[in-house]
Amino acid sequence: MIQPHGISSIQDKELFLKNRSTLITDVLLPNKKQVDIWYDDTGIIRAVGPEVAKEHRSEADITLDGSGTLAIPGLVNTHTHGAMTLLRGYADDMHLQQWLSEKIWPLEAHLTGDHVYWGTKLACLEMIKSGTVAFNDMYFFMKDAARAVDESKIRAVLSHGIITFGNEEKFETELKATDDVVHYVRSLHSPLITSAIGPHAPYTVPPDHLSICAEYGHKEKILLHTHLAETKQEVDDCQKTYGMTPTALLDKAGCLSDRTVAAHGCWLSEDDCRLLGERGSHIAHNPVSNMKLATGRAMPYHWLSDKGVNVSLGTDGCSSNNNLDMLEEMKIAAICQKFFWNLDTLLPAAEVLSMATSCGAKALGYAGGEIKEGMPADILLVSLHCPSMIPLHNPVSNIAYSADGGAVDTTICNGRILMRNRYVPDENEIIKGASSSADDLLNRAGIMA
Ligand SMILES: CSC[C@H]1O[C@@H](n2cnc3c(O)ncnc32)[C@H](O)[C@@H]1O
Ligand SMILES: [Zn+2]
Numbered sequence: 548m549i550q551p552h553g554i555s556s557i558q559d560k561e562l563f564l565k566n567r568s569t570l571i572t573d574v575l576l577p578n579k580k581q582v583d584i585w586y587d588d589t590g591i592i593r594a595v596g597p598e599v600a601k602e603h604r605s606e607a608d609i610t611l612d613g614s615g616t617l618a619i620p621g622l623v624n625t626h627t628h629g630a631m632t633l634l635r636g637y638a639d640d641m642h643l644q645q646w647l648s649e650k651i652w653p654l655e656a657h658l659t660g661d662h663v664y665w666g667t668k669l670a671c672l673e674m675i676k677s678g679t680v681a682f683n684d685m686y687f688f689m690k691d692a693a694r695a696v697d698e699s700k701i702r703a704v705l706s707h708g709i710i711t712f713g714n715e716e717k718f719e720t721e722l723k724a725t726d727d728v729v730h731y732v733r734s735l736h737s738p739l740i741t742s743a744i745g746p747h748a749p750y751t752v753p754p755d756h757l758s759i760c761a762e763y764g765h766k767e768k769i770l771l772h773t774h775l776a777e778t779k780q781e782v783d784d785c786q787k788t789y790g791m792t793p794t795a796l797l798d799k800a801g802c803l804s805d806r807t808v809a810a811h812g813c814w815l816s817e818d819d820c821r822l823l824g825e826r827g828s829h830i831a832h833n834p835v836s837n838m839k840l841a842t843g844r845a846m847p848y849h850w851l852s853d854k855g856v857n858v859s860l861g862t863d864g865c866s867s868n869n870n871l872d873m874l875e876e877m878k879i880a881a882i883c884q885k886f887f888w889n890l891d892t893l894l895p896a897a898e899v900l901s902m903a904t905s906c907g908a909k910a911l912g913y914a915g916g917e918i919k920e921g922m923p924a925d926i927l928l929v930s931l932h933c934p935s936m937i938p939l940h941n942p943v944s945n946i947a948y949s950a951d952g953g954a955v956d957t958t959i960c961n962g963r964i965l966m967r968n969r970y971v972p973d974e975n976e977i978i979k980g981a982s983s984s985a986d987d988l989l990n991r992a993g994i995m996a
Contacts, residue, residue: 563972566590566962567608572600574613574928576918577900577942584618586924590962595919611967615932616956617942619900620916621680621925622873623907626772626810626831626861628708629684629692630658630666632673633985634866643778643840651866655687657992663688664695665977665984670871671699672977676969677872677952678927680960683808683831683861683911685745685772689728697735701960702925704911705732706745706772709760713753722763729767739961741912743770746802749793750781754800761801770912771802775809775830778842782814794819803828808910810861813842817850824854829910832902834883835876836863845887848894859910860903872952877903881947896947928957 571584576595583599585607586592594603604610638650663686674682681702686692689707696703707728709721725744732742744767746752746760764771776782776793785793794815797803805827812830815823823830832846851858862868862876877899884894894902905916915923931939935949958966965971989995 560972562609562964562967568606569609569611569924569959569962569964570600570604570607571611571613571618571926571928574616574618575931575942576618577946579939579942582618584613584918584924584926586962588962590924592918592920592922592924592926609964611928611957611964613928615930616928617931617936617946618918619678619927619929619946620904620918621927621958621960622678622903623859623911623916624674624679624682624861624871624873624876625808625829625859625907625910626833626863627670627682627684627871628686628864629670629682629695629703630663630686630688631864631866632669632871632981633662633666633988634864635869637866639839639869641840643842644780646840646867654988654992654994657988658687659991660688660691662984662988664691665981667692667695668699668977669981670865671695671701672971672974673871674701674873675699675958675960675965675971676955677870677874678929678955678958679871679873680925680927680958680965681907681911681913681915683743683770683772685743685747689724689742690731693728693732693735693740696740697737700739700963700965702739702911702913704741704743704770704772706743706770708745708747709756710747710751711753711756712751713756718756718759722759725763729769741769742767743772743808745772748774748777748781749785749796754789754796757797757800757802764806765801765804769806771804771807773797773802773807773809775812776814776819777811777837779814779844792816792819794822798822798826805829806912808859810863811837811842812846812851813837813844815847815850817847820847820850820854820856823851824856827857829857829859829906831859831861831910832880833861833863833868833876834880836867838879838883839869840867845883847888848884849888849890857906857909858902859907860899873903874946874951874954877947878949896941896943899947900943924959924962926957926959927955928959929954930956
Protein backbone atom coordinates (compact mmCIF):
# COMPACT_ATOMS: atom_id res chain seq x y z
CA MET A 548 0.00 0.00 0.00
CA ILE A 549 1.29 3.47 -0.81
CA GLN A 550 1.36 5.80 2.18
CA PRO A 551 -0.39 9.09 1.57
CA HIS A 552 1.73 11.59 3.49
CA GLY A 553 5.15 12.90 2.46
CA ILE A 554 6.23 12.60 -1.15
CA SER A 555 9.79 11.54 -0.62
CA SER A 556 10.55 8.54 -2.79
CA ILE A 557 10.16 7.33 -6.36
CA GLN A 558 7.59 4.85 -5.09
CA ASP A 559 5.48 7.73 -3.73
CA LYS A 560 5.49 9.33 -7.16
CA GLU A 561 3.68 6.22 -8.42
CA LEU A 562 0.65 7.61 -6.62
CA PHE A 563 0.17 9.94 -9.59
CA LEU A 564 0.89 7.58 -12.45
CA LYS A 565 -2.33 5.72 -13.10
CA ASN A 566 -5.89 5.10 -11.98
CA ARG A 567 -6.22 2.75 -9.05
CA SER A 568 -9.02 1.58 -6.85
CA THR A 569 -8.85 4.06 -3.95
CA LEU A 570 -10.28 4.35 -0.48
CA ILE A 571 -10.43 7.77 1.18
CA THR A 572 -10.99 7.34 4.91
CA ASP A 573 -12.46 9.57 7.63
CA VAL A 574 -13.27 12.57 5.47
CA LEU A 575 -15.89 15.21 6.26
CA LEU A 576 -18.64 16.07 3.78
CA PRO A 577 -20.14 19.59 3.52
CA ASN A 578 -23.14 18.30 5.55
CA LYS A 579 -20.65 17.64 8.40
CA LYS A 580 -21.06 13.85 8.18
CA GLN A 581 -17.81 11.87 8.48
CA VAL A 582 -17.56 9.18 5.81
CA ASP A 583 -15.22 7.03 3.73
CA ILE A 584 -15.29 7.20 -0.06
CA TRP A 585 -14.36 4.29 -2.29
CA TYR A 586 -13.88 4.53 -6.06
CA ASP A 587 -12.67 1.85 -8.44
CA ASP A 588 -9.91 1.91 -11.07
CA THR A 589 -12.36 3.11 -13.75
CA GLY A 590 -12.63 6.34 -11.73
CA ILE A 591 -16.25 5.87 -10.69
CA ILE A 592 -17.37 6.39 -7.09
CA ARG A 593 -18.74 3.07 -5.83
CA ALA A 594 -19.58 3.84 -2.20
CA VAL A 595 -19.82 6.78 0.21
CA GLY A 596 -20.68 6.23 3.88
CA PRO A 597 -19.51 5.63 7.43
CA GLU A 598 -18.89 1.89 7.02
CA VAL A 599 -17.30 1.91 3.57
CA ALA A 600 -13.72 1.34 4.81
CA LYS A 601 -14.80 -1.79 6.67
CA GLU A 602 -16.64 -3.18 3.65
CA HIS A 603 -14.25 -2.29 0.84
CA ARG A 604 -10.71 -1.97 2.30
CA SER A 605 -9.59 -5.20 0.66
CA GLU A 606 -10.74 -4.01 -2.78
CA ALA A 607 -8.69 -0.79 -2.65
CA ASP A 608 -5.12 -0.58 -4.01
CA ILE A 609 -4.51 2.75 -2.28
CA THR A 610 -5.77 4.25 0.96
CA LEU A 611 -5.69 8.01 1.42
CA ASP A 612 -6.08 9.28 4.97
CA GLY A 613 -8.80 11.92 4.67
CA SER A 614 -8.87 12.91 8.32
CA GLY A 615 -8.60 16.67 8.83
CA THR A 616 -10.02 17.36 5.37
CA LEU A 617 -13.35 18.26 3.82
CA ALA A 618 -14.34 16.49 0.58
CA ILE A 619 -16.07 18.63 -2.04
CA PRO A 620 -16.65 18.00 -5.76
CA GLY A 621 -13.92 19.17 -8.14
CA LEU A 622 -14.53 22.69 -9.49
CA VAL A 623 -15.57 23.41 -13.08
CA ASN A 624 -14.37 26.58 -14.85
CA THR A 625 -16.87 27.08 -17.69
CA HIS A 626 -15.21 30.03 -19.41
CA THR A 627 -11.54 30.75 -19.82
CA HIS A 628 -8.74 31.26 -22.30
CA GLY A 629 -6.16 28.95 -20.70
CA ALA A 630 -2.98 30.04 -22.46
CA MET A 631 -3.66 33.67 -21.52
CA THR A 632 -1.71 32.78 -18.36
CA LEU A 633 1.26 34.01 -20.45
CA LEU A 634 -0.43 37.44 -20.67
CA ARG A 635 -1.05 37.72 -16.92
CA GLY A 636 -0.32 41.30 -15.87
CA TYR A 637 0.50 42.38 -19.42
CA ALA A 638 -2.37 44.90 -19.78
CA ASP A 639 -4.48 45.95 -16.81
CA ASP A 640 -6.82 48.79 -15.88
CA MET A 641 -8.25 49.42 -19.35
CA HIS A 642 -11.58 49.65 -21.15
CA LEU A 643 -12.56 46.29 -22.77
CA GLN A 644 -12.56 47.33 -26.46
CA GLN A 645 -9.35 49.32 -26.07
CA TRP A 646 -7.78 46.49 -24.03
CA LEU A 647 -8.58 43.96 -26.77
CA SER A 648 -7.79 46.03 -29.86
CA GLU A 649 -4.75 47.98 -28.61
CA LYS A 650 -3.02 45.50 -26.31
CA ILE A 651 -4.31 41.90 -26.38
CA TRP A 652 -5.00 41.21 -30.06
CA PRO A 653 -1.70 42.79 -31.25
CA LEU A 654 0.27 40.58 -28.85
CA GLU A 655 -1.81 37.48 -29.65
CA ALA A 656 -0.86 37.97 -33.32
CA HIS A 657 2.64 36.76 -32.33
CA LEU A 658 1.47 33.57 -30.59
CA THR A 659 2.80 30.18 -31.71
CA GLY A 660 1.66 26.67 -30.87
CA ASP A 661 4.57 26.39 -28.45
CA HIS A 662 3.36 29.42 -26.47
CA VAL A 663 -0.13 27.96 -26.27
CA TYR A 664 1.25 24.60 -25.14
CA TRP A 665 3.22 26.17 -22.26
CA GLY A 666 0.48 28.68 -21.40
CA THR A 667 -2.04 25.84 -21.18
CA LYS A 668 0.35 23.68 -19.13
CA LEU A 669 0.65 26.59 -16.67
CA ALA A 670 -3.14 27.05 -16.66
CA CYS A 671 -3.67 23.34 -15.90
CA LEU A 672 -1.10 23.46 -13.11
CA GLU A 673 -2.75 26.54 -11.59
CA MET A 674 -6.17 24.90 -11.87
CA ILE A 675 -5.04 21.62 -10.29
CA LYS A 676 -3.43 23.57 -7.43
CA SER A 677 -6.67 25.48 -6.79
CA GLY A 678 -9.07 22.56 -7.21
CA THR A 679 -10.38 22.90 -10.77
CA VAL A 680 -10.82 19.58 -12.57
CA ALA A 681 -12.58 20.72 -15.75
CA PHE A 682 -12.51 23.82 -17.95
CA ASN A 683 -14.11 25.27 -21.04
CA ASP A 684 -11.36 26.82 -23.14
CA MET A 685 -11.49 29.08 -26.20
CA TYR A 686 -8.22 30.15 -27.77
CA PHE A 687 -5.80 29.66 -30.67
CA PHE A 688 -3.50 26.69 -31.59
CA MET A 689 -5.90 24.36 -29.79
CA LYS A 690 -4.16 21.17 -30.90
CA ASP A 691 -1.24 22.34 -28.79
CA ALA A 692 -3.64 23.16 -25.96
CA ALA A 693 -5.07 19.63 -26.32
CA ARG A 694 -1.59 18.10 -25.92
CA ALA A 695 -1.05 20.11 -22.75
CA VAL A 696 -4.46 19.13 -21.32
CA ASP A 697 -3.96 15.48 -22.22
CA GLU A 698 -0.68 15.43 -20.28
CA SER A 699 -2.26 17.23 -17.31
CA LYS A 700 -5.10 14.68 -16.99
CA ILE A 701 -7.88 17.16 -16.32
CA ARG A 702 -11.15 17.57 -18.21
CA ALA A 703 -11.54 20.16 -20.93
CA VAL A 704 -13.78 21.32 -23.74
CA LEU A 705 -11.57 22.94 -26.36
CA SER A 706 -12.62 25.41 -29.04
CA HIS A 707 -10.68 27.36 -31.60
CA GLY A 708 -11.84 30.98 -31.11
CA ILE A 709 -13.38 32.24 -34.35
CA ILE A 710 -13.09 35.95 -35.19
CA THR A 711 -13.99 36.95 -38.77
CA PHE A 712 -15.36 40.53 -38.82
CA GLY A 713 -17.16 39.30 -41.96
CA ASN A 714 -14.05 38.30 -43.91
CA GLU A 715 -14.89 35.15 -45.94
CA GLU A 716 -11.30 34.00 -46.38
CA LYS A 717 -10.65 34.33 -42.65
CA PHE A 718 -13.85 32.38 -41.96
CA GLU A 719 -12.68 29.51 -44.20
CA THR A 720 -9.40 29.37 -42.26
CA GLU A 721 -11.20 29.50 -38.91
CA LEU A 722 -13.59 26.69 -39.88
CA LYS A 723 -10.66 24.58 -41.04
CA ALA A 724 -8.86 25.23 -37.72
CA THR A 725 -12.03 24.21 -35.85
CA ASP A 726 -12.41 21.03 -37.89
CA ASP A 727 -8.74 20.17 -37.27
CA VAL A 728 -9.23 20.53 -33.50
CA VAL A 729 -12.43 18.46 -33.54
CA HIS A 730 -10.67 15.61 -35.37
CA TYR A 731 -7.46 15.87 -33.37
CA VAL A 732 -9.36 15.72 -30.07
CA ARG A 733 -11.26 12.64 -31.29
CA SER A 734 -7.98 11.00 -32.30
CA LEU A 735 -6.74 11.29 -28.70
CA HIS A 736 -9.50 8.92 -27.53
CA SER A 737 -9.44 10.66 -24.16
CA PRO A 738 -12.60 10.35 -22.07
CA LEU A 739 -11.70 13.70 -20.52
CA ILE A 740 -11.35 15.98 -23.56
CA THR A 741 -14.04 17.07 -26.01
CA SER A 742 -14.21 19.89 -28.52
CA ALA A 743 -16.57 22.78 -29.26
CA ILE A 744 -17.12 25.40 -31.92
CA GLY A 745 -16.18 28.86 -30.65
CA PRO A 746 -17.58 31.87 -32.50
CA HIS A 747 -16.00 34.57 -30.32
CA ALA A 748 -18.99 36.95 -30.04
CA PRO A 749 -21.87 38.43 -32.04
CA TYR A 750 -19.74 41.59 -32.53
CA THR A 751 -16.79 39.74 -34.11
CA VAL A 752 -18.72 37.10 -36.09
CA PRO A 753 -21.62 38.32 -38.30
CA PRO A 754 -25.00 36.51 -38.49
CA ASP A 755 -24.30 34.50 -41.68
CA HIS A 756 -21.08 33.14 -40.17
CA LEU A 757 -22.85 32.47 -36.86
CA SER A 758 -25.45 30.37 -38.73
CA ILE A 759 -22.74 28.24 -40.31
CA CYS A 760 -21.09 27.80 -36.89
CA ALA A 761 -24.45 26.66 -35.45
CA GLU A 762 -24.94 24.16 -38.28
CA TYR A 763 -21.43 22.80 -37.79
CA GLY A 764 -22.02 22.40 -34.04
CA HIS A 765 -25.31 20.56 -34.60
CA LYS A 766 -23.77 18.31 -37.25
CA GLU A 767 -20.82 17.36 -35.04
CA LYS A 768 -22.96 17.23 -31.86
CA ILE A 769 -20.52 19.47 -30.00
CA LEU A 770 -20.89 22.47 -27.69
CA LEU A 771 -21.01 26.03 -28.96
CA HIS A 772 -18.95 28.37 -26.77
CA THR A 773 -19.27 32.14 -27.19
CA HIS A 774 -19.20 35.53 -25.42
CA LEU A 775 -22.56 37.27 -25.02
CA ALA A 776 -23.87 40.65 -23.85
CA GLU A 777 -20.67 41.54 -22.03
CA THR A 778 -20.96 45.31 -22.46
CA LYS A 779 -23.72 47.88 -22.99
CA GLN A 780 -21.93 49.01 -26.15
CA GLU A 781 -22.25 45.48 -27.58
CA VAL A 782 -26.02 45.49 -26.97
CA ASP A 783 -26.52 49.06 -28.28
CA ASP A 784 -24.45 48.40 -31.43
CA CYS A 785 -26.36 45.17 -32.10
CA GLN A 786 -29.72 46.95 -31.69
CA LYS A 787 -28.55 49.70 -34.06
CA THR A 788 -27.17 47.34 -36.72
CA TYR A 789 -29.59 44.40 -36.55
CA GLY A 790 -32.60 45.76 -34.62
CA MET A 791 -32.38 43.08 -31.96
CA THR A 792 -30.36 42.10 -28.88
CA PRO A 793 -27.25 39.91 -29.25
CA THR A 794 -29.21 37.06 -27.60
CA ALA A 795 -32.03 37.31 -30.15
CA LEU A 796 -29.41 37.49 -32.90
CA LEU A 797 -27.70 34.30 -31.68
CA ASP A 798 -31.11 32.64 -31.56
CA LYS A 799 -32.00 33.75 -35.09
CA ALA A 800 -28.71 32.27 -36.28
CA GLY A 801 -29.56 28.94 -34.61
CA CYS A 802 -26.81 29.31 -32.02
CA LEU A 803 -28.96 28.83 -28.90
CA SER A 804 -29.54 25.26 -27.75
CA ASP A 805 -28.89 23.11 -24.69
CA ARG A 806 -25.35 22.68 -26.05
CA THR A 807 -24.61 26.42 -25.88
CA VAL A 808 -22.39 27.98 -23.21
CA ALA A 809 -22.39 31.78 -23.41
CA ALA A 810 -19.99 33.74 -21.25
CA HIS A 811 -20.85 36.91 -19.31
CA GLY A 812 -24.49 37.91 -19.99
CA CYS A 813 -23.99 41.11 -18.00
CA TRP A 814 -26.42 43.12 -20.13
CA LEU A 815 -29.13 40.49 -20.71
CA SER A 816 -32.73 41.74 -20.64
CA GLU A 817 -35.55 39.80 -18.97
CA ASP A 818 -36.74 38.72 -22.45
CA ASP A 819 -33.22 37.51 -23.28
CA CYS A 820 -33.24 35.43 -20.06
CA ARG A 821 -36.62 33.92 -21.01
CA LEU A 822 -35.29 32.98 -24.45
CA LEU A 823 -32.16 31.39 -22.97
CA GLY A 824 -34.39 29.41 -20.59
CA GLU A 825 -36.63 28.22 -23.44
CA ARG A 826 -33.59 27.07 -25.43
CA GLY A 827 -31.96 25.33 -22.43
CA SER A 828 -28.75 27.34 -22.95
CA HIS A 829 -26.16 27.90 -20.21
CA ILE A 830 -24.64 31.17 -18.99
CA ALA A 831 -21.08 31.22 -17.62
CA HIS A 832 -20.77 34.01 -15.06
CA ASN A 833 -17.33 35.67 -14.80
CA PRO A 834 -17.66 38.29 -12.05
CA VAL A 835 -13.96 39.06 -11.52
CA SER A 836 -13.34 39.79 -15.20
CA ASN A 837 -16.58 41.80 -15.42
CA MET A 838 -15.66 43.92 -12.42
CA LYS A 839 -12.05 44.41 -13.54
CA LEU A 840 -13.09 45.44 -17.07
CA ALA A 841 -15.89 47.59 -15.60
CA THR A 842 -18.63 46.13 -17.78
CA GLY A 843 -21.01 48.26 -15.73
CA ARG A 844 -23.65 45.73 -14.80
CA ALA A 845 -23.69 42.32 -13.09
CA MET A 846 -25.25 39.33 -14.84
CA PRO A 847 -28.94 39.22 -13.70
CA TYR A 848 -28.76 35.95 -11.75
CA HIS A 849 -32.29 36.36 -10.30
CA TRP A 850 -33.88 36.72 -13.76
CA LEU A 851 -31.88 33.80 -15.15
CA SER A 852 -32.68 31.45 -12.28
CA ASP A 853 -36.38 32.51 -12.41
CA LYS A 854 -36.44 31.46 -16.08
CA GLY A 855 -34.72 28.14 -15.34
CA VAL A 856 -31.39 28.98 -16.98
CA ASN A 857 -28.43 26.92 -15.78
CA VAL A 858 -25.82 29.44 -14.57
CA SER A 859 -22.26 28.20 -14.12
CA LEU A 860 -19.04 29.97 -13.18
CA GLY A 861 -15.86 30.93 -15.03
CA THR A 862 -12.74 32.99 -14.48
CA ASP A 863 -12.23 34.27 -18.04
CA GLY A 864 -8.59 34.58 -19.11
CA CYS A 865 -5.64 35.50 -16.89
CA SER A 866 -5.31 38.89 -18.50
CA SER A 867 -8.67 40.05 -17.13
CA ASN A 868 -8.84 38.17 -13.82
CA ASN A 869 -5.74 37.68 -13.22
CA ASN A 870 -5.83 34.12 -11.86
CA LEU A 871 -7.79 30.90 -12.30
CA ASP A 872 -8.85 30.46 -8.67
CA MET A 873 -12.47 29.26 -8.69
CA LEU A 874 -12.79 29.47 -4.90
CA GLU A 875 -12.00 33.18 -5.12
CA GLU A 876 -14.45 33.45 -8.04
CA MET A 877 -17.21 31.84 -5.94
CA LYS A 878 -16.88 34.43 -3.18
CA ILE A 879 -16.81 37.31 -5.63
CA ALA A 880 -19.84 35.94 -7.52
CA ALA A 881 -21.86 35.70 -4.32
CA ILE A 882 -20.95 39.16 -3.03
CA CYS A 883 -21.09 40.89 -6.45
CA GLN A 884 -24.68 39.72 -7.02
CA LYS A 885 -25.78 40.92 -3.59
CA PHE A 886 -24.02 44.26 -3.99
CA PHE A 887 -25.06 45.08 -7.56
CA TRP A 888 -28.71 44.04 -7.30
CA ASN A 889 -29.00 45.27 -3.69
CA LEU A 890 -30.47 41.92 -2.64
CA ASP A 891 -28.82 40.48 0.46
CA THR A 892 -30.27 36.99 -0.04
CA LEU A 893 -29.27 36.62 -3.71
CA LEU A 894 -26.85 33.78 -4.62
CA PRO A 895 -26.36 32.15 -1.19
CA ALA A 896 -23.33 30.02 -0.33
CA ALA A 897 -24.82 26.62 -1.25
CA GLU A 898 -25.98 27.93 -4.64
CA VAL A 899 -22.60 29.38 -5.52
CA LEU A 900 -20.98 26.04 -4.62
CA SER A 901 -23.41 24.26 -7.00
CA MET A 902 -22.72 26.92 -9.62
CA ALA A 903 -19.00 26.03 -9.48
CA THR A 904 -19.58 22.26 -9.48
CA SER A 905 -22.77 20.49 -10.66
CA CYS A 906 -24.02 23.43 -12.78
CA GLY A 907 -20.61 23.56 -14.45
CA ALA A 908 -20.64 19.83 -15.24
CA LYS A 909 -24.16 20.21 -16.64
CA ALA A 910 -23.07 23.13 -18.86
CA LEU A 911 -20.13 21.11 -20.21
CA GLY A 912 -22.38 18.11 -20.83
CA TYR A 913 -21.00 15.44 -18.53
CA ALA A 914 -22.28 13.71 -15.39
CA GLY A 915 -20.34 15.08 -12.43
CA GLY A 916 -20.10 17.72 -9.76
CA GLU A 917 -21.41 15.55 -6.92
CA ILE A 918 -19.77 13.09 -4.55
CA LYS A 919 -22.09 10.12 -4.74
CA GLU A 920 -22.23 6.55 -5.98
CA GLY A 921 -22.08 6.29 -9.77
CA MET A 922 -20.47 9.72 -10.29
CA PRO A 923 -16.92 10.21 -11.58
CA ALA A 924 -14.38 10.57 -8.79
CA ASP A 925 -13.71 14.29 -9.26
CA ILE A 926 -12.92 15.02 -5.62
CA LEU A 927 -11.09 17.72 -3.69
CA LEU A 928 -9.81 17.28 -0.17
CA VAL A 929 -9.72 20.73 1.42
CA SER A 930 -7.52 21.14 4.48
CA LEU A 931 -9.39 21.87 7.70
CA HIS A 932 -6.13 22.89 9.34
CA CYS A 933 -5.72 26.18 7.52
CA PRO A 934 -6.75 29.40 9.26
CA SER A 935 -9.49 30.26 6.74
CA MET A 936 -11.35 27.02 7.55
CA ILE A 937 -11.45 27.56 11.34
CA PRO A 938 -13.88 27.43 13.08
CA LEU A 939 -16.11 25.09 11.10
CA HIS A 940 -19.58 26.34 12.03
CA ASN A 941 -20.67 25.89 8.43
CA PRO A 942 -18.37 24.10 5.91
CA VAL A 943 -20.33 25.43 2.91
CA SER A 944 -19.99 28.99 4.16
CA ASN A 945 -16.23 28.55 4.68
CA ILE A 946 -15.87 27.18 1.14
CA ALA A 947 -17.94 29.94 -0.47
CA TYR A 948 -16.78 32.94 1.54
CA SER A 949 -13.51 32.19 3.30
CA ALA A 950 -11.21 29.66 1.65
CA ASP A 951 -9.13 30.26 -1.44
CA GLY A 952 -7.46 27.77 -3.77
CA GLY A 953 -4.49 27.44 -1.41
CA ALA A 954 -6.68 25.46 1.01
CA VAL A 955 -6.99 22.57 -1.45
CA ASP A 956 -4.73 19.74 -0.27
CA THR A 957 -5.62 16.98 -2.75
CA THR A 958 -7.09 17.12 -6.26
CA ILE A 959 -8.51 13.99 -7.88
CA CYS A 960 -9.93 13.96 -11.42
CA ASN A 961 -11.72 10.91 -12.80
CA GLY A 962 -10.06 8.83 -10.09
CA ARG A 963 -6.50 9.96 -10.89
CA ILE A 964 -4.64 11.76 -8.08
CA LEU A 965 -3.25 14.98 -9.58
CA MET A 966 -2.16 16.72 -6.38
CA ARG A 967 -1.52 15.28 -2.89
CA ASN A 968 -0.37 17.36 0.10
CA ARG A 969 -0.16 20.23 -2.45
CA TYR A 970 2.52 18.34 -4.41
CA VAL A 971 2.07 18.17 -8.19
CA PRO A 972 4.68 16.25 -10.20
CA ASP A 973 6.53 18.40 -12.78
CA GLU A 974 5.50 21.70 -11.17
CA ASN A 975 9.02 23.18 -11.41
CA GLU A 976 9.47 22.16 -15.06
CA ILE A 977 6.13 23.72 -15.99
CA ILE A 978 6.93 26.98 -14.21
CA LYS A 979 10.32 27.13 -15.97
CA GLY A 980 8.88 26.29 -19.41
CA ALA A 981 5.99 28.75 -19.13
CA SER A 982 8.19 31.59 -17.85
CA SER A 983 10.60 31.33 -20.76
CA SER A 984 7.71 30.96 -23.20
CA ALA A 985 6.17 34.22 -21.91
CA ASP A 986 9.53 35.99 -22.37
CA ASP A 987 9.80 34.57 -25.88
CA LEU A 988 6.33 35.90 -26.78
CA LEU A 989 7.22 39.42 -25.70
CA ASN A 990 10.57 39.22 -27.56
CA ARG A 991 8.84 38.17 -30.76
CA ALA A 992 6.42 41.08 -30.40
CA GLY A 993 9.42 43.41 -29.98
CA ILE A 994 8.57 44.18 -26.37
CA MET A 995 11.41 44.09 -23.85
CA ALA A 996 10.61 41.70 -20.95
C1 LIG B 1 -10.64 34.08 -30.38
S1 LIG B 1 -9.99 33.29 -28.98
C2 LIG B 1 -10.67 34.19 -27.64
C3 LIG B 1 -10.39 35.66 -27.72
O1 LIG B 1 -11.11 36.29 -26.68
C4 LIG B 1 -10.32 37.29 -26.13
N1 LIG B 1 -10.85 37.66 -24.82
C5 LIG B 1 -10.33 37.43 -23.63
N2 LIG B 1 -11.13 37.93 -22.67
C6 LIG B 1 -12.17 38.48 -23.31
C7 LIG B 1 -13.34 39.17 -22.88
O2 LIG B 1 -13.59 39.41 -21.61
N3 LIG B 1 -14.21 39.59 -23.81
C8 LIG B 1 -13.98 39.38 -25.12
N4 LIG B 1 -12.88 38.76 -25.58
C9 LIG B 1 -12.00 38.32 -24.68
C10 LIG B 1 -8.95 36.67 -26.13
O3 LIG B 1 -7.95 37.63 -25.93
C11 LIG B 1 -8.92 36.03 -27.49
O4 LIG B 1 -8.53 36.93 -28.47
ZN1 LIG C 1 -13.59 35.37 -22.45
